[in-house]
Amino acid sequence: MSKKRILFVRPSLGYGGADRVTVNLLNHFDSDKYEVELALMHSNGEMQSMLDRPIKIHDLKVGWLGFAVNPLMKLIRSNNYDVLYSTCGGMSIPMMIAAKRTNFRGLKVVSERNSLHRTYSSIVKKKSLLSFKKRYYKQADLVTVVSREIGSEVQEVLGVNESQIRVVNNPLIGDSFFSEMQEEASFPSIETGTFNILAIGRFVKQKDYGTMLKAFNALYTNNKNVRLNILGKGPLQKDIEDLVDILGITNVVSFLGFDSNPFKYLRIADAFILSSLHEGMPGVLVQAMAAGLPVISTDCPTGPNEIIDNNKNGILIPVSDISAAHLALESLLHNPEKSMEMGKKAALSIERYSINNGVDSYFKILD
Known part of the structure; x- marks a missing residue:
């Protein structure tokens, strides 16, 4: 049986909790079942050196989420991925736009990792982000959330169907x-x-x-x-x-x-x-x-x-x-x-x- 090809998508492997979770996912997935690559907005994060597997990293070389769409489209068109998998709420948006524009037929997995009721830096940013998420999360095959309460928020605030939502447990504790x-x-x-x-x-x-x-x-x-x-x-x-x-x-x-x-x-x-x-x-x-x-x-x-x-x-x-x-x-x-x-x-x-x-x-x- 051929391996599933997965492209994980994140802004970077910086110094946050979600960065460490992504490192743990990449270090411990079943390499007999999956072939994994990673796309980053910029490839210079503090935790990138913690990867202990030869993961292929695509440096998109962009400084803003919107600029990630075109390089992601190029990646998707030139590779036969089975799964697009975001581990960042913000990065889920350009991934979904790129998937739509390339008519990607594989599995699309987005992520919500923080409360949607959180304080935003501005009302404009809040309205913009929530508007994009309402539009594109419904088009995803799966929405991963890291707590049951976020799952409820994704349903209530973004209108995502409960059948699309999966609660995942961050891999944090090991040898x-x-x-x-x-x-x-x-x-x-x-x-x-x-x-x-x-x-x-x-x-x-x-x-x-x-x-x-x-x-x-x-x-x-x-x-x-x-x-x-x-x-x-x-x-x-x-x-x-x-x-x-x-x-x-x-x-x-x-x-x-x-x-x-x-x-x-x-x-x-x-x-x-x-x-x-x-x-x-x-x-x-x-x-x-x-x-x-x-x-x-x-x-x-x-x-x-x-x-x-x-x-x-x-x-x-x-x-x-x-x-x-x-x-x-x-x-x-x-x-x-x-x-x-x-x-x-x-x-x-x-x-x-x-x-x-x-x-x-x-x-x-x-x-």
Whole structure:
């Protein structure tokens, strides 16, 4: 039996959660059944070097989604692909336009990875994106979503038929995750008795670091042994660093930058916090839980409340609620036995995000 030829489509393999998921898909698919290639808007992302298979990469050399249509059309016309597979909501649009203009007859799979009710940079951008998605997602054969709630949004907001929607589980936890956790790591503050809190994420509005920092500041007021360590980078880093300075906590908040292996810090942290305004299915939260950490997350749309059973395997707090975040951190700090038990339960609750189960969920829908 001949292999199915799949073209995966993304903007890049940068430093985001969906980039890591795509790397895991490409590193672990069944090469006896599938032949896979990858098209990128620009081929210069931080995670591209993490590919450990000889995947053929097509660099479209474009800087805007709309400019990706023509090079994608050329690719589709010159290759006999069976499947076009986007792992990015935005990139799904030029892929579908290219498929339509080339009369592509194979399977078309688009992706929605974040809440459709999220905050957009402008009303014009929101209306434009949703308009394109309403038009083209209905023409796709399948729409993959990373949470049940996003699936509901795709039906209600975009008018996609339920029969087209497939919930997939991101492949996040495997042998490499646990081996990378064992690599040498240290936080700037390693004094005995220090309670190290970890946050991981891009410096963008979505992550709402302002709420996190103000909650941490309230915690630090009466608990001088706490430290906040942040892994990531992004366009708002200077604003976030300025807020840390304004709050007067520069000596207890550490910016660790981007690290291709953030997992080693999960091993040495005491707690993990996610303060997002919206998500899809936050991979860093799944990974923190897999590491056995007690976790705090906003009950944002979408994802966290599908993996956290509140006060059992983690703590859910309202979005942008400084007081709730402060009290949750205080609870973990002053109840070490409860925190340890919560972490144990967290580690046992995310089996569906193993590499094998996750990869299978993305590929079995093609058969």
